[in-house]
Structures are given as structure tokens and as C-alpha cells.
Amino acid sequence: MDMDSNYLQIQPLLLMLTDKHFDFNIYLYQNDNYILYATPENFTEEHRSRLIRNGIENLYIDNSDKLTYELFIEKNLPDILESSKVPLQAKSKILYNHSLDVVESFFIQSGKEYLNKESYQKMVALVDNIYGFLEKNPYAIQSMRSLIATHYREYIHCINTALYAISLLIYHNEDSGRKLRKSFVRQVGVGALLHDIGKSKVHQSILSKPAALTSNEFEEVKKHPIYGLEMCQHMKLSQPVTQCVMFHHEKLDGSGYPSGTKNIPDHVRIVTIADMFDAITCDRPYRKHKVTGFEALKIISKDVERGKLDRAMVASFIRMISQGMIRL
Numbered sequence: 444m445d446m447d448s449n450y451l452q453i454q455p456l457l458l459m460l461t462d463k464h465f466d467f468n469i470y471l472y473q474n475d476n477y478i479l480y481a482t483p484e485n486f487t488e489e490h491r492s493r494l495i496r497n498g499i500e501n502l503y504i505d506n507s508d509k510l511t512y513e514l515f516i517e518k519n520l521p522d523i524l525e526s527s528k529v530p531l532q533a534k535s536k537i538l539y540n541h542s543l544d545v546v547e548s549f550f551i552q553s554g555k556e557y558l559n560k561e562s563y564q565k566m567v568a569l570v571d572n573i574y575g576f577l578e579k580n581p582y583a584i585q586s587m588r589s590l591i592a593t594h595y596r597e598y599i600h601c602i603n604t605a606l607y608a609i610s611l612l613i614y615h616n617e618d619s620g621r622k623l624r625k626s627f628v629r630q631v632g633v634g635a636l637l638h639d640i641g642k643s644k645v646h647q648s649i650l651s652k653p654a655a656l657t658s659n660e661f662e663e664v665k666k667h668p669i670y671g672l673e674m675c676q677h678m679k680l681s682q683p684v685t686q687c688v689m690f691h692h693e694k695l696d697g698s699g700y701p702s703g704t705k706n707i708p709d710h711v712r713i714v715t716i717a718d719m720f721d722a723i724t725c726d727r728p729y730r731k732h733k734v735t736g737f738e739a740l741k742i743i744s745k746d747v748e749r750g751k752l753d754r755a756m757v758a759s760f761i762r763m764i765s766q767g768m769i770r771l
């Protein structure tokens with residue numbers, strides 16, 4: 444969501460595609476001015492079809508309506524994702540943009556204080572929506588991937604990791620004929636969304652350093668799973684969630700950090716593969732060339748040969764790619 448003094452940009456798709464009632468004024472941005480387009484009372488079908496006809500991208504609401512707007516999305520998102528009238532690409536876009544809003548505000552809050560119950564609940568609802576959507580539309584991961592911002596931000600990386608992890612979890616289990624429990628997927632999804640939350644305790648100058656880290660700086664970065672664990676303990680998070688935060692950099696041969704354990708729960712192994720794939724393919728401040736998905740797979744496969752990653756899970760991930768669910 445773009446922040447501009449008194450107005451917030453919103454997703455026009457949502458208003459174009461649903462006939463749900465909303466409780467906020469809508470503004471257009473024209474000639475350097477915000478102009479009232481419609482109020483909840485006077486909004487008609489004609490307003491809606493004009494938005495669609497003109498392909499309007501820049502819709503805004505008053506800043507003071509932010510909460511009302513978020514509630515509107517939260518309430519209507521499941522229906523939109525289910526609707527046969529809304530194209531898949533539009534659903535993906537709405538869901539991805541909503542993820543950005545939810546996870547960004549969660550990260551901003553958690554940087555200042557300990558995790559807040561209400562925004563945590565929002566994340567759980569988000570994971571439920573992502574799970575339901577990817578379960579019914581396995582190929583939607585591809586359309587969501589095309590939206591993935593290449594510009595690196597911690598919270599964006601966490602969303603991408605969650606998308607890959609949930610897809611891989613669904614796919615890997617279907618492949619091996621096991622039945623997934625919703626409550627379990629929810630915890631893995633939240634764990635993936637939170638996996639790097641501890642980085643908010645690492646100094647920004649280290650995280651965004653446009654050069655290789657000194658060994659002291661690297662030691663500091665390597666503490667983020669422990670910082671994350673401390674933050675999660677205040678929330679009394681379930682074990683599967685906490686394990687994702689604590690163990691996502693551990694390797695099966697014991698070469699990982701922070702503890703060097705070889706004993707890594709299955710669901711964390713999935714998050715680790717998702718995390719690596721996104722971390723390798725994202726733009727980083729210190730990286731001069733973009734690494735392709737194909738190169739990322741080569742790096743990941745090498746780690747399988749070295750006994751660091753779960754062979755069967757990486758094989759599932761590669762099969763997802765070969766079936767075109769994720770295009771490189």
C-alpha cells in the first residue's frame with residue numbers, strides 16, 4: 444500500500460469484481476489532485492463499469508479509512524478467491540497484494556515491540572486463504588510468482604518463502620499419498636512467514652550492506668534464528684511454527700546454524716528449500732547479477748549431493764518445476 448500523506452492506494456480490482464457493499468469513500472488521482480469518485484451511498488453499477496472500461500489503476504481511500512478497508516478485504520477475500528467470475532490472475536494479484544499489506548505491517552510492528560496478537564491472527568487468516576487457494580489452484584503459484592517483486596525486502600522474502608513452502612507441502616504430500624491436516628499446513632505457513640522475523644533485531648546497516656559481510660557481521664546475521672525464537676516465545680507459538688524460525692538454516696549433515704543439529708523436522712526441511720530458492724533468486728544489495736531459477740536449482744541440487752538437504756523433497760520441488768507449476 445503506497446503511503447501518501449492523507450491517502451492510501453487500494454486495489455481497484457476488488458471494487459471492479461465484487462458487488463459487496465463497502466464503507467469508505469473512493470478517490471481518483473488526477474492532475475496532482477485527489478478527486479472524490481464515489482461514496483458508499485452513491486456508488487452504482489455505472490461507477491463500477493466505468494472503472495473496468497477505463498482500466499483505472501489509481502484508486503485511493505482516505506487514510507482514516509485504512510482499518511475499514513482492511514476489514515473489507517479480510518471479510519470478502521474468501522468469497523473472491525472462490526468466485527467463478529473472477530479470473531485466476533486477478534485472484535492471485537488480490538491475494539498477493541493483501542499478503543504484502545498484512546506481512547509488512549506485522550514486520551513494522553514487530554521491529555518496535557514484541558509480536559502483537561491481533562496482527563498475528565491476521566497472518567493466520569492469510570495463510571488459510573493462501574492454502575485454500577493453492578490447494579484448489581495448484582498452478583496459481585506461477586501467476587503469483589510473476590507478481591513477486593524482485594526488489595528485496597525482508598517481508599517480501601517471507602511471503603515468497605511461504606508461497607513456495609505451502610505449494611511444496613501440498614505437492615509433496617499428494618505425491619506420497621498422505622493426507623494433510625489444515626491445522627498443520629497453517630502452522631507451516633505461519634512458520635514460513637515468520638522464519639526470518641529475527642532479522643528485525645539485526646542492524647539494518649548489516650542487512651542492506653552493498654558488499655560482502657565481515658566475519659563479525661556474518662556472526663551477527665547468524666543470530667537471527669535465536670532472536671526470532673525469543674520473539675516467538677512471547678507469543679506462545681506452537682512448536683511447528685517455532686521450529687521453522689529456529690531451524691531453517693540447519694542442514695542434515697550438521698553444517699548449518701545456529702545449533703548444528705542434524706535432527707530437522709520434515710516441515711522445516713520444506714521451508715528451508717523454499718527459503719533457499721527465494722533467497723538465491725531475489726535481488727540482493729551485494730549481488731551484481733541476477734541469479735536465474737535454473738542456477739538456483741543447480742545450487743540446491745549440489746546441496747542434496749552433499750547430504751545437506753532432503754533428497755525426496757527437492758525431487759518434488761524439481762517435479763513441480765518440470766510440470767510448469769513454477770517456471771524458471
Ligand SMILES: [Fe+2]
Nearest residue numbers: 638639691692
Ligand atoms: Fe533466515
Ligand SMILES: [Fe+2]
Nearest residue numbers: 638639718722
Ligand atoms: Fe530467509
